[in-house]
Amino acid sequence: MASPCEVLCETEEAAVANHISEHAAAEALRIEQKYSRYRDDSVISQINTAHGRPLSLDEETARLVDYGATLWRLSEGRFDLTSGVLRYAWRFDASQPPPTRAAVTELMKRVGWQHVDWKHPRLTMPDGMEIDLGGIGKEYAVDRVAEWISGQHAVPCLVNFGGDLRCVGPPPASGTWQVGIESTTQPGQAAGCIAVATGALATSGDTYRFIEIDGKRCGHVIDARTGWPAPHAPRSVTVAAPTCTQAGSYSTLAMLHGADAEAFLDAEGIRYWCLR
Amino acid sequence: MQLKQPIGASLTAAACGLLGTLPHVAVAADDSDRWQADTALFYWGEGDGRVQDMSLRAAVHRALGDDSSVDANLTIDTLTGASPSGAVLSNSVQTFTRPSGAGSYQVPADTTPLDDSFLDTRVAIAGTWQQALGESMRWKAGVTASGEFDYQHYGANAWLERDFNLRNTTLYAGAAIGRDDIRPVGGAPLPLTAMRGVGDNSSKLADDSKDVLDALLGITQILTRRSLVEITYSYGQSTGYLTDPYKVLTVVDAVSGLPVAGSPGSGLNLYLYERRPDSRTKHSVFGEWRHAFDRDSFALSYRFMADDWGIRSHTVEGRYRRNLRPGLYIEPHLRYYQQGAADFYRTELVNGAILPQFASADYRLAQGDALTAGLKLGRPSPDGEFSVRLEYYRQTAEPSAGSGIGYLANRELVPPLSAVIAQFGYKFSF
Numbered sequence: 198m199a200s201p202c203e204v205l206c207e208t209e210e211a212a213v214a215n216h217i218s219e220h221a222a223a224e225a226l227r228i229e230q231k232y233s234r235y236r237d238d239s240v241i242s243q244i245n246t247a248h249g250r251p252l253s254l255d256e257e258t259a260r261l262v263d264y265g266a267t268l269w270r271l272s273e274g275r276f277d278l279t280s281g282v283l284r285y286a287w288r289f290d291a292s293q294p295p296p297t298r299a300a301v302t303e304l305m306k307r308v309g310w311q312h313v314d315w316k317h318p319r320l321t322m323p324d325g326m327e328i329d330l331g332g333i334g335k336e337y338a339v340d341r342v343a344e345w346i347s348g349q350h351a352v353p354c355l356v357n358f359g360g361d362l363r364c365v366g367p368p369p370a371s372g373t374w375q376v377g378i379e380s381t382t383q384p385g386q387a388a389g390c391i392a393v394a395t396g397a398l399a400t401s402g403d404t405y406r407f408i409e410i411d412g413k414r415c416g417h418v419i420d421a422r423t424g425w426p427a428p429h430a431p432r433s434v435t436v437a438a439p440t441c442t443q444a445g446s447y448s449t450l451a452m453l454h455g456a457d458a459e460a461f462l463d464a465e466g467i468r469y470w471c472l473r
Numbered sequence: 474m475q476l477k478q479p480i481g482a483s484l485t486a487a488a489c490g491l492l493g494t495l496p497h498v499a500v501a502a503d504d505s506d507r508w509q510a511d512t513a514l515f516y517w518g519e520g521d522g523r524v525q526d527m528s529l530r531a532a533v534h535r536a537l538g539d540d541s542s543v544d545a546n547l548t549i550d551t552l553t554g555a556s557p558s559g560a561v562l563s564n565s566v567q568t569f570t571r572p573s574g575a576g577s578y579q580v581p582a583d584t585t586p587l588d589d590s591f592l593d594t595r596v597a598i599a600g601t602w603q604q605a606l607g608e609s610m611r612w613k614a615g616v617t618a619s620g621e622f623d624y625q626h627y628g629a630n631a632w633l634e635r636d637f638n639l640r641n642t643t644l645y646a647g648a649a650i651g652r653d654d655i656r657p658v659g660g661a662p663l664p665l666t667a668m669r670g671v672g673d674n675s676s677k678l679a680d681d682s683k684d685v686l687d688a689l690l691g692i693t694q695i696l697t698r699r700s701l702v703e704i705t706y707s708y709g710q711s712t713g714y715l716t717d718p719y720k721v722l723t724v725v726d727a728v729s730g731l732p733v734a735g736s737p738g739s740g741l742n743l744y745l746y747e748r749r750p751d752s753r754t755k756h757s758v759f760g761e762w763r764h765a766f767d768r769d770s771f772a773l774s775y776r777f778m779a780d781d782w783g784i785r786s787h788t789v790e791g792r793y794r795r796n797l798r799p800g801l802y803i804e805p806h807l808r809y810y811q812q813g814a815a816d817f818y819r820t821e822l823v824n825g826a827i828l829p830q831f832a833s834a835d836y837r838l839a840q841g842d843a844l845t846a847g848l849k850l851g852r853p854s855p856d857g858e859f860s861v862r863l864e865y866y867r868q869t870a871e872p873s874a875g876s877g878i879g880y881l882a883n884r885e886l887v888p889p890l891s892a893v894i895a896q897f898g899y900k901f902s903f
Contacts (some may be wrong), residue, residue: 207608209639210639222700235516235606241834260490260491261491263487263490264487264488264490267483267484267487267490268484268487271480271483271484271487272531274721333572337491340488340492341492344492344494347496351638351639351698353640359521359551367640368501369539370605370608370609370636370640371605373501373536389502389504390504391502391504392502392503392504392536392650393495393501393503394495394498394501394502395499395501396499396500396501396502398499401897437500438500439485439488439495439499439500440492440496442488442491442492443484443485443488445485446488447484449738450480453832464479465479465480465481466479466854467481467798468500468503470504
């Protein structure tokens with residue numbers, strides 16, 4: 198998951214804590230291996246090396262693709278499972294210059310869900326295109342682990358994979374979990390603190406991953422319609438929702454709305470924290 | 474550029490498709506370093522020109538770090554209107570001296586006497602500090618104070634609770650002490666002496682006070698993921714001046730049932746100021762069952778109270794919260810209360826009979842019952858919750874055994890009381 202993953206759980210029984218942590222680690226690892234684009238044996242590698250041949254996806258992968266396809270439609274193309282190839286141009290390293298227009302334009306020929314033929318569970322993708330479930334996978338893993346815990350134990354737990362998290366079970370003894378929002382200017386420092394008792398929080402931010410274009414800081418969330426980061430996006434967006442998947446989608450889509458991030462979230466009537 | 478429609482419903486459906494299920498619980502997440510405020514405008518209006526109470530209530534809460542929090546409350550009440558003086562109706566006009574002794578008022582024939590000099594503003598404040606002691610214990614301590622024209626209260630309280638059994642069981646104990654100073658308008662009357670005429674305060678004494686001690690012991694037990702019960706025993710003891718300085722009893726003729734003449738020259742009938750014992754001990758047991766369905770929830774409770782004034786009461790109460798949609802709920806409420814009379818409750822006293830040691834004609838000490846029925850409508854949103862509550866209250870009380878001689882026979886000696894309750898509430902963070 199390329200980030201620290203933890204499960205906090207409030208119990209006096211070591212066996213319960215061990216049972217939860219072992220399963221959580223195994224599930225996180227399973228999802229990571231299954232959907233890693235760096236592993237030759239992953240489902241993603243199979244899809245990305247199909248060279249235009251139709252593939253029949255397993256049920257779990259098909260559901261993730263369904264979800265990604267829905268996000269593409271709901272975001273009117275801003276979010277796109279096929280936009281991962283843009284990483285060849287965008288390094289998001291402050292020491293690197295931004296990509297050239299020509300490089301982005303060239304890569305954009307390989308982006309666009311409208312070119313993909315998707316009929317659950319059958320996927321046919323033109324040769325040269327790739328899909329990347331990185332924008333969904335981590336939140337999905339949090340929810341999977343949370344759902345498993347809620348069916349097994351009734352102890353207060355917080356499943357936290359790299360800052361995307363979900364509460365499970367009854368609230369902790371103090372009533373709420375205290376979650377810090379990392380400052381965008383002082384990494385490691387909290388800019389605020391959220392008390393959460395039920396539901397999930399997910400954050401989309403650019404504390405570490407950003408690039409400057411013409412002296413303006415741009416976030417790492419790229420608008421798949423243009424191949425460029427949405428202008429004037431907040432530095433960080435944290436959203437509260439019933440599941441981590443929903444919270445993560447809201448925070449990503451908010452980033453993609455750039456200057457209108459707050460207006461978008463306000464219209465959704467959800468609780469959020471934007472840092473600019 | 475804006476998306477045209479909120480995508481919440483579609484996103485929820487998509488997440489459900491992905492995960493196969495969605496949690497039932499609502500999201501509870503907010504800034505931990507903010508104040509949570511709960512404010513309400515409350516109205517209580519009794520029919521027939523009786524008491525009206527307009528009240529402003531504000532409570533704030535703030536968590537301080539992981540294991541402590543602070544609460545503060547403010548209530549401002551404005552009471553106007555008339556309340557029964559305790560005297561019974563008569564076939565002729567009755568004259569009463571105002572509590573101040575500075576004037577008098579008249580009540581028409583065949584009418585239950587109400588004292589219309591009832592007007593007061595009350596301000597009450599409370600502060601509480603809560604602190605966790607490790608993972609499974611919490612204590613809190615607080616102070617309370619209130620003031621009105623003729624009454625001051627100061628109090629302190631403490632509370633300790635501990636979780637057991639993987640936090641499925643919580644035991645708690647609390648205690649509160651209070652000191653109330655009573656400075657009745659015109660002075661506290663000598664009990665069971667006659668009401669004097671205007672300008673004659675010779676039967677009035679100075680101020681008085683009472684001490685109150687309350688203690689409770691309780692348990693909350695989680696039964697299932699959806700159900701819990703709470704059982705509480707509480708003990709209350711009051712000592713000192715427990716009499717209502719403004720309440721009287723009419724002394725009636727043993728045959729005609731009409732008021733007898735009062736002290737010569739006063740021009741008044743014989744009205745005696747009431748007298749209650751100078752101590753009262755209460756025991757009560759309370760049980761509540763709360764249950765949550767997938768969407769709705771309810772709470773059912775019962776309370777039994779017994780005191781050494783001879784009052785026994787039963788209260789049954791129920792609320793059902795129906796969540797119509799995420800931002801709207803409706804909550805019907807029903808409460809039924811029944812009590813037996815205090816040993817010394819007398820609707821009127823009879824001339825020539827032995828004067829009892831204690832006597833009060835306060836209808837709140839009579840045998841009776843009360844029904845409250847209402848509805849609350851709430852609109853929770855991420856920014857706060859707005860609610861409206863409307864309720865109807867109806868109380869009836871029975872005269873004491875053996876009352877209703879002569880003129881008073883078959884008359885409504887203790888008229889029923891109806892009131893409407895309206896409340897507008899707003900909860901928010903700042």
